[in-house]
Amino acid sequence: MKLQYIAVIFIIIIMPISIVMASSIHSRITTISLQNDYNSKLTEATYDSIKAFQINTVNNHYSSISDSKIRDIEAAASSFFNALGTSMGLSSEDLQNHVPALVFNLYDGYYIYTKYDNSYPKSNGKPVLDSKSAQTNYGLKPYIYYSCRYKVGSNIYVVNYTLDNAITVFYTSGGASHTKSGYLINPGSVTSSVTTGDIRNWSVTYNGVKISPEVLTEHLLFADGTEGNYEYLVYNGQKIYRNSYESYFWYQNYGKTNIQKANSIYNYLRARDYDGHLHSTSAVEYYANAKTFSAEIETLLGGITQANAIDAQENKIEDFSVNTGENKIFDFNNSTNDPLLDSSIFNQNRISVIRKSIETNLKAAIANYSSYSSNGYTYQIPVLGDADWEKISNNISVTSFLQGIPIGYKFYNNYCVISNDNNEENISKDKIYIIATNNSKQREYHVPGCEYLLNSANDYTIEPEPAAAAYPNINFAAAYSNISFMRQTVRISEGNYKYFYPQSRGKSPSQTITSCYYCIVNAANVYPIDQIISGKVARIDRNITSTEIGRLSDIRKSYFHALARERYDLYLTNMNEFN
Amino acid sequence: MGDSLITVIAIFLAAILMFVFPLMSLAERTDDISELAIQTATDEFVNNIRTTGKITLDMYEQYLQTIGTTGNTFEPEIVVYQLDENPGAKVTQAEMTKIGENVYYRKYTSQVQDELTKTGRMRLKEGDMVSVSVKNTNQTIAQILRNFFYQITGNNSAELEASQTAIITVNGSN
Numbered sequence: 001m002k003l004q005y006i007a008v009i010f011i012i013i014i015m016p017i018s019i020v021m022a023s024s025i026h027s028r029i030t031t032i033s034l035q036n037d038y039n040s041k042l043t044e045a046t047y048d049s050i051k052a053f054q055i056n057t058v059n060n061h062y063s064s065i066s067d068s069k070i071r072d073i074e075a076a077a078s079s080f081f082n083a084l085g086t087s088m089g090l091s092s093e094d095l096q097n098h099v100p101a102l103v104f105n106l107y108d109g110y111y112i113y114t115k116y117d118n119s120y121p122k123s124n125g126k127p128v129l130d131s132k133s134a135q136t137n138y139g140l141k142p143y144i145y146y147s148c149r150y151k152v153g154s155n156i157y158v159v160n161y162t163l164d165n166a167i168t169v170f171y172t173s174g175g176a177s178h179t180k181s182g183y184l185i186n187p188g189s190v191t192s193s194v195t196t197g198d199i200r201n202w203s204v205t206y207n208g209v210k211i212s213p214e215v216l217t218e219h220l221l222f223a224d225g226t227e228g229n230y231e232y233l234v235y236n237g238q239k240i241y242r243n244s245y246e247s248y249f250w251y252q253n254y255g256k257t258n259i260q261k262a263n264s265i266y267n268y269l270r271a272r273d274y275d276g277h278l279h280s281t282s283a284v285e286y287y288a289n290a291k292t293f294s295a296e297i298e299t300l301l302g303g304i305t306q307a308n309a310i311d312a313q314e315n316k317i318e319d320f321s322v323n324t325g326e327n328k329i330f331d332f333n334n335s336t337n338d339p340l341l342d343s344s345i346f347n348q349n350r351i352s353v354i355r356k357s358i359e360t361n362l363k364a365a366i367a368n369y370s371s372y373s374s375n376g377y378t379y380q381i382p383v384l385g386d387a388d389w390e391k392i393s394n395n396i397s398v399t400s401f402l403q404g405i406p407i408g409y410k411f412y413n414n415y416c417v418i419s420n421d422n423n424e425e426n427i428s429k430d431k432i433y434i435i436a437t438n439n440s441k442q443r444e445y446h447v448p449g450c451e452y453l454l455n456s457a458n459d460y461t462i463e464p465e466p467a468a469a470a471y472p473n474i475n476f477a478a479a480y481s482n483i484s485f486m487r488q489t490v491r492i493s494e495g496n497y498k499y500f501y502p503q504s505r506g507k508s509p510s511q512t513i514t515s516c517y518y519c520i521v522n523a524a525n526v527y528p529i530d531q532i533i534s535g536k537v538a539r540i541d542r543n544i545t546s547t548e549i550g551r552l553s554d555i556r557k558s559y560f561h562a563l564a565r566e567r568y569d570l571y572l573t574n575m576n577e578f579n
Numbered sequence: 580m581g582d583s584l585i586t587v588i589a590i591f592l593a594a595i596l597m598f599v600f601p602l603m604s605l606a607e608r609t610d611d612i613s614e615l616a617i618q619t620a621t622d623e624f625v626n627n628i629r630t631t632g633k634i635t636l637d638m639y640e641q642y643l644q645t646i647g648t649t650g651n652t653f654e655p656e657i658v659v660y661q662l663d664e665n666p667g668a669k670v671t672q673a674e675m676t677k678i679g680e681n682v683y684y685r686k687y688t689s690q691v692q693d694e695l696t697k698t699g700r701m702r703l704k705e706g707d708m709v710s711v712s713v714k715n716t717n718q719t720i721a722q723i724l725r726n727f728f729y730q731i732t733g734n735n736s737a738e739l740e741a742s743q744t745a746i747i748t749v750n751g752s753n
Binding site: 007010011014018021022025026028029032033036039040043047050156176260391394395416417418419420421422430487501504512513514515516520521522523524526540542544 | 589592593596597601604608611612615619620622626627629630631661662663664665668669682694697698699701702703704705707745748749750751752
């Protein structure tokens with residue numbers, strides 16, 4: 001055979017192989033590009049959803065009330081479907097066939113937004129859940145708490161965890177049911193506590209820092225265009241402002257609603273209005289109550305370890321994500337178990353319980369969703385990574401799942417977790433900002449671990465009020481939660497909005513407040529918050545000098561006041577109802 | 580004489596057809612796959628940054644390792660745009676009807692790398708942007724073969740390229 005023929009035969013063989021291979025690779029490339037594209041759309045839609053939740057809660061003064069919260073979550077879910085639908089060119093109804101679940105993690109529990117069967121047909125007079133019924137709804141399933149059951153002897157304790165150091169315990173003793181709710185701290189860290197008698201003398205000492213009543217100030221803008229700085233305190237989850245001595249108001253509908261003397265709150269306010277200022281006692285009460293509560297919990301649950309955890313059928317739970325072995329979860333005298341620190345045994349258990357609870361319920365929800373679907377695709381929960389669980393168990397977050405969309409040679413199956421710390425649901429440890437005045441008399445806010453604020457060689461004064469120096473006996477608050485530094489909107493009329501910053505004192509350069517360029521704009525030169533809490537600051541690359549952390553004690557003082565106050569002032573349904 | 584010349588040309592053509600074209604085709608497919616791999620790795624890296632609010636040394640090294648497994652050498656370029664809302668905050672106070680203008684400060688690859696090696700992480704905040712682009716610095720087999728026939732000159736001669744940009748969705752934790 002001539003060489004030319006061999007070449008022709010070779011080409012006849014090679015060409016189709018080459019064409020098929022190119023086409024196959026091309027289709028795989030298209031699939032993966034589509035997958036990346038969907039990943040990015042899913043992330044954006046989930047972000048829109050949590051952003052909607054954030055905006056609604058920050059501007060909704062009743063956001064902590066359950067009905068109002070459900071409304072905010074439903075709005076967040078529809079933002080998700082709108083955002084995803086717009087970017088993918090699908091309607092919300094179409095998308096509901098591909099979104100087996102949305103999980104909204106809140107402070108003490110979570111909602112799962114999925115398909116559920118709400119019909120209970122009767123069989124022999126008894127209601128029976130018909131899992132194959134076509135009458136499914138797509139919406140929020142009942143709220144689930146981050147709870148775990150522990151069995152000691154014949155006693156069963158149900159502990160509801162939260163995103164921070166607060167817990168609620170349900171148990172029966174002597175035939176009666178009991179509930180205890182509060183914040184956990186190391187009881188030994190509170191050394192002296194005075195919370196009776198004249199409020200002037202109230203104080204506690206926490207980790208060597210004296211906590212006393214403090215004066216809180218906020219800038220308000222009203223619908224009529226007037227504005228001003230007002231002292232305030234929080235009572236029952238609502239801020240109450242001081243107009244003048246014995247005159248107080250609520251900020252409602254961008255105006256003042258005066259509090260009458262006959263109102264039961266009046267005496268509470270009057271007792272805290274002395275020396276020309278309104279004093280908040282939240283921080284003092286937080287530590288005093290937490291000490292009492294933690295001591296009670298130690299007595300009640302001190303011996304509990306992970307081995308005591310049981311499920312609803314009273315079987316031992318042995319597959320927690322973190323195994324803390326024989327370590328006692330609620331024994332806070334152990335130096336490694338300060339509930340405020342991430343590394344504590346309590347915190348590791350808290351994260352394990354949250355993870356276990358969500359995994360179990362989500363698996364069930366997605367499996368049910370699969371049985372309600374008719375498109376033949378088997379919906380399954382993907383494996384969530386450790387980094388995702390860390391986000392879920394420490395912050396308010398939305399987890400979205402998108403599955404079963406055909407993309408070339410396979411089906412799309414992915415999830416996205418977006419957390420958020422700018423909301424009024426949860427005060428995380430990182431959310432406290434310290435106010436300081438720099439050498440140009442400009443007010444700035446910093447994170448507690450700011451390297452430049454800590455260094456006493458830099459010219460800063462931790463002093464929020466220009467007039468503070470004239471009142472050495474008044475404890476003006478120098479730190480607030482990050483919500484106080486976010487822009488607030490006042491709606492005058494449709495299309496006419498005004499804006500203000502609660503921690504800005506006015507319009508002049510010495511009154512406005514800006515974020516620190518070293519720790520907030522740049523967000524880099526920061527020591528971890530656990531180092532500030534424990535008072536042991538260290539750098540990875542070298543030892544630090546005492547000047548470099550010269551302001552540590554002042555910062556810790558402001559930080560401990562603010563963290564306690566902001567947490568105590570959160571409206572927590574459980575705590576306010578049970579205590 | 581004429582026949583011999585045709586035979587030589589035929590052998591030459593056959594060699595090109597039988598070896599060089601399949602090799603080129605195969606090499607180009609390999610590059611397609613490599614490009615896909617680096618695009619996926621870049622997307623994942625950027626997505627990871629946007630949802631965690633931080634760049635850690637661990638994440639960065641893993642990214643370099645993943646793109647390195649394609650057997651090529653790369654030069655990733657990272658640009659971090661840090662949002663500064665302070666000018667907006669000041670403007671809003673002075674002129675209430677104006678929402679304010681935000682400014683972005685940029686940090687480039689070497690600054691990011693410096694920070695990562697110094698502290699092991701770079702914290703970002705909600706609203707910051709991160710942009711990662713990567714190009715190969717070696718010559719792939721497809722490039723060598725192609726250069727044998729025709730030369731591509733200029734800055735944009737890289738064969739494998741990937742880029743991704745995203746806005747950070749969360750404040751990075753400590």
